[in-house]
Amino acid sequence: MDNKQKKKKAFKLPTAYTVLLIITAIIAIVTHFIHEVVPASLADFVMAPINGLNDSISIAIFVLLIGGFLGITTKTGALDAGIGSVVSKLKGKELILIPVLMFIFSLGGTSFGMAEETIAFTALVTTTMIIAGFDPIVSVGTIILGAGCGVLGSTVNPFLVSVSIGSLNGAGIPVNQGVVIAVNAILWISSLLISIYFVMRYAKKVYENKNETILSNLEIQNANEAFIGNKSGEEEVIEFTKKRKIVLGLFAFTFVVMVLGIIPWEAFGITIFKRTDFLTGASLGNWWFSELGIWFVIMAIVIGLVYGMKEGEIVDSFIGGAADMVGVALVIGVSRGISVIMSTTGLDAYVLSKASSVLVGMSPIIFTVVAYLIYIALAFFIPSTSGLAGLSMPIFGPLAVSLGFRPEVIISIFSAGSGIINLVTPTSGVIMGTLAIAKVDYESWVKFVTKVLIAIFIASAIILSVAMMIVK
Template sequence: MSTEQKNKKTFTLPTAYTVLLVITALIALATQFIPGVKAAKFSDLVMAPINGLHEAIDIAIFVLLIGGFLGVTTKTGALDAGIGSVVKKLKGKELVLIPVLMCIFSLGGTSFGMAEETIAFTALVTTTMIVAGFDPLVSVATLILGAGCGVLGSTVNPFLVSTAIGALNGVGIQANQVIVIGTGIALWLSSLLISIYFVMRYAKQVQKDKNATLLSQGEFNAAKEAFIGNKSSEEVIEFTGKRKIVLGLFAFTFLIMVSGIIPWEKFGITLFTKTDFLTGSSLGNWWFSDLGMWFVIMSVIIGLVYRMKEKDMVGAFLDGAADMVGVALVIGVSKGISVIMSSTGLDSYVLNSASSILSGMSSIVFTIVALVIYMALSFFIPSTSGLAGLSMPIFGPLAVSLGFPAEVIISIFSAGSGIVNLVTPTSGVIMGTLAIAKVDYATWVKFVTKVIVVIFISSAIILSIAMMLL
C-alpha cells in the first residue's frame, strides 16, 4: 500500500468495547431524567456488561466453540487448499463469488432469520475474499448485507413474521400472511440487488487498485496476518484426497447446522421429527447449545479423519477458541444495552411515546414516520423477536384504528429493524463479524452509509405503495 493509504485515516473511533460502554452509560444517564421510567442505579450500569454476557452466554459459548472447530479444520490445511483451488478455477471471474454468496445468505435471512449464524462463516469467507484479490470489507459486506437484506425482507422468518403475527393475534387482530410474504419479497429482492451492486462496485475497485480500499494499513495488515499469515496470496496448498474429505466434512457440518435451525414443523415438514438422538432436540429445534456441541463433535471427527494427534487436536481447538474470546465478549457487552433498557422500563416508554406520534397521519406520512420510528427502536432493541413482541400489540391496534392494514405494519417493522441492524453497534452480529474480519466499525459505517440510504428510499417507496393499495 502507498504512503497515502497508510495515512488515510486521521481519526479513528475507539474500540467496539468503548463505543458500546459509552452508549450503555448514556442510556443509563437518560433514565435519570425521564418521568415514569425507573432510574438506573450506578450498580445497574456497572453490572450491565456482565448481565448482558449472562443473557447472551449461549451465543458467546457458541462463538467460542465455532472458533475451536475452525482451529482444528484450519490446522489440516483443507480450507487453504480448497479456497486456493476454487480461486484458481475462478481466475478472472472471482466477482461471481459475491452475488452467489449474498443470495445464499439472504435466503437464510428471509426464511429463518439467519443472523448470528453468519458469524460462523466469517473466517472462511474473509480468507476466500483476500485470496481472490479483494479485502476483508468485501467479506463483511457479503455476509452482513447478504443475510441482513434477507431479514429486512422477511417472508417466513419465524423470529420476525411468526412472532409479529402471534403478537397481533394476542390483541385480536388477524394478519394475512400471504400479504406479508408478498411485501417481504419486494423488500428482500430490492435491498439485495442494491447491496450486490454496491459490494461488487467496491470489490472491482479494490481488485483493480489496492489503494482504493477503505481499510487503513493497520486493518489490512491485521487481516492479512490473521487469514493469510506468511503465505503468499498466490500460494496454493496441495489439495490432497485427505483434505478433500475434511472439506466435505466441513461443508456437511454447516449443512446440518442450517438444517438444525430451520423450523421444519412450522412449514408442515415432519421428516426430521425423530432426529433427536444426538442432542435431545430434533433438527429444526436446535439452538445455540445444540449447535455448539455439533461443532465440537465435528471437530473431533475431522481431527480423527486427518489422523491428528490428540495433543495437536486439543491444542488447535483451544487456539481457535482463544481467537474468538474478543468476539464473545463484544456480543455480551452489546447485549448489556438491552438489559438496561428492559430493566428500567425505558423500552416500553419509548414504544408508547412513538405510537402517540403516529396518530392522525395520512397513509404515506404514517408509513415513512413509522419506518423511521422502527429504525430508532431497533437501535435500542436489536432483537427482532423481542421488538415484535413489545411493539406489535401497540402499533397494530393503532394502525387498524386509523384504517391502515396491519400486515403492512409487520413489513414496516421488518424493514425498519432490518435497515438499522445492518449498521447498529448494539448488534452482536455486526460487532462480532467486524471483530473477526479485523475491520474497524468506523470503516464499516463509511462503506455502508450510502447503501443504507438507497435501501431506505427503496423500502419507503415499496411500503408506501403497499399501504395505498391494501
C-alpha cells in the same frame, strides 16, 4: 502504497468496547430524566456488560466452540487448499462469488432469520475473499448485507413474521400472511440487488487496484496475518490431497447440518426430521446454540481424527481456535448489555409508547415514513427482532387499524425498519462480532455501508408507501 489513501484520519472512533460502553452510559443517564421509568443505578451500569454476557452466554459459547472447530480444520490445511483450488478455477471470474454467496445468505435471512449463525462463516468467507484479490470489507459486506437483506425482507422468518402475527392475533387483529409475504419479498429482492451492486462495485475497484481499499494499513495487516499468514496468497501452494478433500467435505457437511438444525421445519408442516433427536435430545429444526455448539465440537473431533491428528494436537488446535474468538464473545456480551439495561429500567416500553403516540392523525404516506423511522430508532436499542415484535405489535397494530391502515403493512414496516438498522448498529452482536473476526474497524464499516443504507432506505420507503396505499 498510496499514502493519501492509507493514511489514518486524525479522528478515529475508539474500539467497539468503548463505543458500546459509552452508549450504555448515555442510556443510564437518560433514565434519570424520565419520571416514568426506573433510573439506572451505578450498579446497573457497571453490571450491564456482565448481565449482557449472561443474557447472551449461549451465543458467546457457540462462538468460542466455532473457533475451536475452525482451529482444528485450519490446522489440517484443507481450507487453504480448498479455497486455493476454487479461486484458481475462478481466475478472472472471482466477482461471481459475491452475488452467489449474498443470495444464499439472504435465503437464510428471509426464511429463518439467519443472523448470529452467519458469524460461523466469517473466517472462511474472509479468507476466500482475500485470496481472491478483495479485502475484508467485501467479506463483511457479503455476509452482513446478504443475510441482513433477507431478514429485512422476512417472508416466513418465524422470529419476525410469526411472532408479529401471533402478537397481533393476541390483540384480536386478524392478519393475511400472504400480503406480508408479498410485500416483504419485494423488500427482500430490492434491498439485496442494491447491496449486491454496491459490494460488487467496491470489490471490482479493490481487485483492480489495492489502493482503492477504504481500510487502513493496520486493518489490512491484521487481516493478512489472521487469514493468510501475511502472505500474498501465491508464495505457498498447499496441495489439495485426498485426505484434505475428505476434511473439506466433512467441513461442508457440518454447516449443512447446522442449517438443517435451525430451520423450523415443523412450522412449515415438514415432519421428516422428528426422529433426529438421538444426538442432542432435540430434533433437527429445534436446535439452538447449545445443540449447534456441541455439533461443532463433535465434528471438530471427527475432522481431527480423520486427518490423523494426535489427541494432543486436536486439543491444542481446538483451544487455540477458541482463544482467537474470546474478543468476539466478549463484544457480543457487551453489546447485549444495552438491551438489558433498557429492559431493566423500562425505558424500552416508555420509548415505544411515546413513539406510537406520534403517529396519530397522519396521512398514509407520512404515517409510513414516520413509522419506518420510529422502528429504525427502536431497533437500535432493541436489536432482537422477536423481542421488538412482541413489544411493539400489540401497540402499533391496534393503532394502525384504528387509523384505517392494514396491520400487514405494519409488519412490513417493522421488518424494514429493524432490518436496515441491524445492518449497521453497534448494539448488534452480529455486526460487532463479524467485524471483530474479519479485523475490520466499526468506523470502516460505517464508511462503506452508509451509501448502501441510504439507497435501501429510499427504495424501502417507496415500496412501503405504495403498499400502504394499495393494500386494502
